[in-house]
Each structure stands twice: as C-alpha cells, then as structure tokens.
Amino acid sequence: MQKINRRDALKNILQFMGLASIGALSWGAYLKEAKAQVPTLLYPPGARENFSQTCIRCGLCVEACPYSTLRLSGSRSTDHAPYGLPIFTPRENPCFMCNNIPCAIACPTDALEITSMIKDGIFVSKKELKQNPQNLDIAKARMGVAVMDTLNCIAYSGIRCDACYRACPLIGKAIYLEYKSNEYTGKHAMLLPMINNDICTGCGKCEHACITDLPSIRVLPRSTILGKITSDYIKSWEMTDEERLKNAKYPAIRAQQQKVSRPNSAQNYLNSQDLDAD
Numbered sequence: 612m613q614k615i616n617r618r619d620a621l622k623n624i625l626q627f628m629g630l631a632s633i634g635a636l637s638w639g640a641y642l643k644e645a646k647a648q649v650p651t652l653l654y655p656p657g658a659r660e661n662f663s664q665t666c667i668r669c670g671l672c673v674e675a676c677p678y679s680t681l682r683l684s685g686s687r688s689t690d691h692a693p694y695g696l697p698i699f700t701p702r703e704n705p706c707f708m709c710n711n712i713p714c715a716i717a718c719p720t721d722a723l724e725i726t727s728m729i730k731d732g733i734f735v736s737k738k739e740l741k742q743n744p745q746n747l748d749i750a751k752a753r754m755g756v757a758v759m760d761t762l763n764c765i766a767y768s769g770i771r772c773d774a775c776y777r778a779c780p781l782i783g784k785a786i787y788l789e790y791k792s793n794e795y796t797g798k799h800a801m802l803l804p805m806i807n808n809d810i811c812t813g814c815g816k817c818e819h820a821c822i823t824d825l826p827s828i829r830v831l832p833r834s835t836i837l838g839k840i841t842s843d844y845i846k847s848w849e850m851t852d853e854e855r856l857k858n859a860k861y862p863a864i865r866a867q868q869q870k871v872s873r874p875n876s877a878q879n880y881l882n883s884q885d886l887d888a889d
Contacts, residue, residue: 652684653699653701653813653830655672655697656714656715656728657723657752658722658723659721659722659723663696666696666720667720669719672714672718672723673697676713677709677713678704679704680707681697682697699815702815702819702826704819705819706754706812706815708749708750708752708780708812708814710744711744711747712725712744715747716741716744725737725741725747726740728749728752729747729748749812750781750810751812752812752813752814754813755815755830755831755832756813756830756831757811757818757828758828758831760827760828763825764804764828765822765823766801766804767803768795769793769799771802773788774820775804775817775828776788776802776804778816780814784807784810785811786805786817787804787805788803789803789804790803806828808837813830818830
C-alpha cells in the first residue's frame with residue numbers, strides 16, 4: 612500500500628479547497644445573473660413576473676417561433692442582460708401574435724404560463740391546452756405596453772400618419788385614433804394615436820411600423836412604465852371599481868363602504884361628509 616506523506620496530503624486538501632471556492636464563486640455569479648432584472652427586456656407571451664428567475668434557458672421557445680422573432684439574450688454586446696433568456700426587439704422583428712402561441716406551448720416549465728391566455732369561458736388544464744391550442748387567446752398576452760412620444764410623433768405635429776394604428780393587430784382597441792382640430796393649419800383634423808393600456812399586448816408591431824428615424828412609439832415592460840392606483844381611490848363612473856374599496860387601507864373607508872347603498876354606492880361614498888379623520 613502506497614503511503615501518502617503529509618506534504619502531499621496538505622497539497623491535495625488545498626487543491627480541493629481551491630476548486631470548491633471556484634465552484635462556489637461561479638455558482639454565486641450564476642445566481643446573481645439569474646436574478647438580475649433588466650427593466651427594458653421583452654419576453655415571450657405568458658412570461659411570469661419573475662421570468663428571469665424561472666426560465667431554465669433551454670431555448671425551445673426560440674426554436675418554436677415561426678417568425679424568428681425570439682432570440683437568446685447575451686448574443687449581442689448591446690444586450691446588457693443575463694445570458695440565454697428568450698427576448699425580442701420590436702423595432703427589428705415584432706411578435707406576430709400566433710393564434711396557437713407555439714413559443715408558450717413549447718415551454719417545458721411554468722416560466723411561460725399558457726393558462727394565463729385561455730379564452731373566456733374555457734376551463735381546461737395545461738396539458739389539454741398543449742394538445743388543443745385553439746383554446747388559447749393571444750390577445751390576453753401582456754408582453755409589454757406601448758408608450759407614445761408625443762413630442763416626436765409626426766401625427767401630434769399635425770402631419771397625417773396612422774402607421775402604428777394600421778399595424779396594430781387589435782386595431783381600434785389597443786391603439787385607437789382621437790380626432791382633434793389642427794391648430795397649425797386651422798383646416799384639417801389631426802388623427803392622434805392613443806394607447807389603451809388594458810388591451811395592449813406589447814407585440815411591438817406599432818414600434819416596428821413607426822416611420823420616424825427613432826421610433827416615436829416604443830414597447831416597454833408593463834412593470835417598468837405603468838402605475839398602480841391605490842384602493843383608497845375609485846372611479847365613480849365605473850361601478851365595478853368600487854370593489855377595490857374592500858381592500859382600502861383605512862378603517863374609516865372600509866366602514867363607509869359597508870354603509871353606502873348600491874347602485875350608486877361609489878358616488879355616495881365620494882359625496883359623503885361623515886368620514887372621521889383617521
């Protein structure tokens with residue numbers, strides 16, 4: 612039996628510790644990258660809020676995309692993003708909103724939640740959805756939301772343009788036109804593109820179609836650009852909005868919500884003067 616002297620034993624121990632340290636540092640760097648949130652990245656339809664942490668980066672969704680819209684992040688020096696995430700750049704190639712959503716179907720995990728895009732009135736499992744994708748509704752995807760730069764959009768300068776409006780797959784809904792008299796000429800109407808945040812899917816076709824050198828309409832992640840109203844304020848003209856009072860922060864508001872009568876409870880609440888200061 613070969614004997615191992617103390618010097619060799621110490622050398623082996625130090626080598627093992629060095630390798631373990633390198634492995635720990637590499638794993639820590641990977642976890643840090645995986646958790647990194649890049650506020651401008653656009654992911655495929657159905658992407659979860661914590662997509663960068665749940666995606667296993669297999670690339671199957673990229674392969675399944677029939678229009679080569681998706682690509683893996685990190686393939687360009689300008690990405691500034693964790694490596695291997697499926698993303699798309701609307702200015703170059705927007706999402707074509709396939710009815711059967713093949714990218715989400717191909718996802719082997721729940722990183723892309725196809726159950727979030729089920730047609731209204733349909734109750735099926737994830738397995739059944741993959742077998743029958745006709746039960747999916749791509750209009751329910753929320754990849755991002757379009758944002759208009761009104762200072763550089765030529766339509767807002769009085770020049771007739773509706774390129775983004777015509778390119779929108781949900782024309783008249785996600786993007787609609789608002790008519791306004793042209794203050795520059797005093798003769799013609801201005802057709803101003805407006806975005807409905809609740810309907811916009813973030814496909815990016817509007818950004819792709821924009822005729823200005825740099826797009827005057829851009830798609831950004833919803834969590835980056837949209838605000839959120841608190842439960843202490845309601846829209847009195849929307850009867851369903853008063854349901855948010857159930858989650859009101861202040862006890863006096865919650866108590867008042869129990870007193871007001873329907874169908875005009877929202878208006879009654881706003882007009883009441885007997886709320887005690889909390």
